[in-house]
Amino acid sequence: MDPNANPFNPGAGSPPPELVGRDSILTHTDVILERIKRGRSERSLLLVGLRGVGKTVLLREIRRRALEKNYAVEMIEAQEEQTLSQLLVPALRRLLLELDSTKKTIAAVKRGLRVLRSFLSTIKIKSSNIELTLGIDAEEGRADSGDLESDLKDLLLALGEASKEAGRPIALLVDELQYLPRSDLAALIRSLHAVAQESLPFVLFGAGLPQLFSQVGEAKSYAERLFRFSEIDRLSHSESDEVVRGPVEQEGSSVTDDALEEIYKQTRGYPYFLQEWGYRAWNLAPSDGIDIKVARQATRLALEELDHQFFRVRFDRVTPAEREYMRALAELGEGIHRSAEVAELIGKTTYQLGPVRDALVRKGMVYSPAHGDIAFTVPLFDQFMRRTLKLPAKTKRPRR
Numbered sequence: 001m002d003p004n005a006n007p008f009n010p011g012a013g014s015p016p017p018e019l020v021g022r023d024s025i026l027t028h029t030d031v032i033l034e035r036i037k038r039g040r041s042e043r044s045l046l047l048v049g050l051r052g053v054g055k056t057v058l059l060r061e062i063r064r065r066a067l068e069k070n071y072a073v074e075m076i077e078a079q080e081e082q083t084l085s086q087l088l089v090p091a092l093r094r095l096l097l098e099l100d101s102t103k104k105t106i107a108a109v110k111r112g113l114r115v116l117r118s119f120l121s122t123i124k125i126k127s128s129n130i131e132l133t134l135g136i137d138a139e140e141g142r143a144d145s146g147d148l149e150s151d152l153k154d155l156l157l158a159l160g161e162a163s164k165e166a167g168r169p170i171a172l173l174v175d176e177l178q179y180l181p182r183s184d185l186a187a188l189i190r191s192l193h194a195v196a197q198e199s200l201p202f203v204l205f206g207a208g209l210p211q212l213f214s215q216v217g218e219a220k221s222y223a224e225r226l227f228r229f230s231e232i233d234r235l236s237h238s239e240s241d242e243v244v245r246g247p248v249e250q251e252g253s254s255v256t257d258d259a260l261e262e263i264y265k266q267t268r269g270y271p272y273f274l275q276e277w278g279y280r281a282w283n284l285a286p287s288d289g290i291d292i293k294v295a296r297q298a299t300r301l302a303l304e305e306l307d308h309q310f311f312r313v314r315f316d317r318v319t320p321a322e323r324e325y326m327r328a329l330a331e332l333g334e335g336i337h338r339s340a341e342v343a344e345l346i347g348k349t350t351y352q353l354g355p356v357r358d359a360l361v362r363k364g365m366v367y368s369p370a371h372g373d374i375a376f377t378v379p380l381f382d383q384f385m386r387r388t389l390k391l392p393a394k395t396k397r398p399r400r
């Protein structure tokens, strides 16, 4: 079929032709946005799930909806080896300037900028001349103690007050939250808590890998009352069929049931893989539509591509010791396993392997769904390892 008309969109954060199976969570976010706008309080929402399930796409949709409701919105992405201040300051500055752009100059916004200026005096931000461009004096005694928790709290409170006075709510969207260092995450939670207590019109939407559950809980014990976690999972069989069938039919073509069956069997309903298979199948198909033969060809091509790109780049980021750990985890087969079993395969104790496992968690490669358990964050990663390292296929059943 005409590749120029191919509706599928595989890629990180690439909007799908049809956002399938996420209605209830979007309805919920609409309620949050509306309530915050009306000055009511609501818990911040954290989207948690494996790689490629559609967290970023959802954050983008939330951003779109927030803009529609006249929010001032910033969407940022945490990165490994980056501090919260580095991540947050440019975004908060843009938010303040946006509030400032309303005709009337609002005292609270000016004050917010002065507090930001104070905050900046306590941190070093690499390769940035934000201090110079603010062109405003610092607010003495606010956000300048040098203690991140208390300074960030001052800053977010000032921002919340500015937004209230300007009559424009703020939505801050933070992707890849699992990369924040623990103390930074604690400071963020503490600050959000202060903002929520004052019922200021400021809301955070976050997204991250499943390690975020425990990271948030460990950072602050009261965090669960401040956040609502929403688990973003793979799609059901019928939703997966819809991901493929919907856009194909929309373009006036068709896909057979057995082709859909093959695609679901291979992708297990993971959104990124569904887009990838749909994209391949579309380009391979003759003009009369996608049948089982085309779907099988798509499987071959998609796996080849994933093995050389998607899985490979992740595998190349780890050290030999980490690779050995991943290899053992892959050998145990799909799903969740005991870390003790991984250790046993390697011939070491779980204690000895602790640092390796922790490094892999920090890199976002694996996570621990429950104490003593371990699993890959990238769906189907075990299959990739077995294919490329020619490991024997395990018949052992996954624990979940």
Ligand SMILES: Nc1ncnc2c1ncn2[C@@H]1O[C@H](COP(=O)(O)OP(=O)(O)OP(=O)(O)O)[C@@H](O)[C@H]1O
Residues within 6 Å of the ligand: 009, 010, 011, 012, 013, 014, 015, 016, 017, 018, 019, 020, 021, 022, 049, 050, 051, 052, 053, 054, 055, 056, 057, 058, 243, 271, 272, 273, 275
């Ligand atoms: N609900 C959905 N319906 C159809 N396609 C979707 C859906 N959600 C996501 N996708 C597709 O899946 C792919 C991955 O989405 P996205 O980048 O948002 O995932 P992610 O969870 O942020 O992954 P990562 O953890 O790697 O950042 C994109 O190509 C997107 O178009």
Ligand SMILES: [Mg+2]
Residues within 6 Å of the ligand: 012, 013, 055, 056, 057, 175
């Ligand atoms: Mg993402």
